[in-house]
Amino acid sequence: MRYSVQREKILEFVTKSSEHPTADIVYKNLRREMPNLSLGTVYRNLTSLARIGKIKKITVANGSDHYDKTLENHYHILCNKCKKLYDIYFNDTVDIEKVSDLEKSINNENGCKISNIDIMFYGICNKCLSKERM
């Protein structure tokens, strides 16, 4: 893959972001410093950066794809109120082990070959929960 400033900036934006930006967010932000940046370029590069494993693509129900700088195995929650995506942590390590054990141990009787498992949590984030209480 040949170098391009656009790809470098796109990767930089995702890796510096504390959130999980969508293509559109990346586009809107980078446009400020690169007014000629094209949305197609953002999509194409996010896709190829995910393919080569520099970032991770996260698909959510009824919404845009998000991109994640964190490559280690972890999970996400999509807030049904603010529609933002958050990393999810468990207070009991057993829980996260249960999830990753599951991914390893799956063995099915249909004879189909499982290549990966998507696990996505839905609910309401702490910020929106505290707003509700006010």
Add this chain to the structure above:
Amino acid sequence: MRYSVQREKILEFVTKSSEHPTADIVYKNLRREMPNLSLGTVYRNLTSLARIGKIKKITVANGSDHYDKTLENHYHILCNKCKKLYDIYFNDTVDIEKVSDLEKSINNENGCKISNIDIMFYGICNKCLSKERM
């Protein structure tokens, strides 16, 4: 919710299907006996039938939503080759228990309220695997 022939036929199609039809599949099939059926009607009714719990909506990465007649807790695999959705069964009941235990036991430290967990398997189905071997 007021009765309509359209909704009855849409529900019937999903419940009689051995597959997991998308809105478009339901539409194309029912059009044969109901030439004036509108795609919007199919979407609206699939959504409301899922809301009242008569069928289940299944969202997959990068593709149309599918609908499922089976209401009990179970999981699906999307074949990356033929793009069809299949029910997934495990030869060890421990596996399926691991999954549903997980759904119950999740307790997180972010203080967010988890309302549901989506678990989707991706891979290659047995039919496509046997084609590859030939």
Add this chain to the structure above:
DNA sequence: ATACAAATAGTAATAATTACTATTTAAAAA
């Protein structure tokens, strides 16, 4: 039988993403 709100058909609009093509550019070759 009448009235009324809910549902439909048909069409238009939207949102997310991919495809297309002329132009630009990184980097290999001369």
Add this chain to the structure above:
DNA sequence: TTTTTAAATAGTAATTATTACTATTTGTAT
């Protein structure tokens, strides 16, 4: 260091899945 070449981009058009809109139709309560 210029020339060449293929990969990448910008800008636009097309596509896919889904929702919104509105005039008309249809269940069902009165």
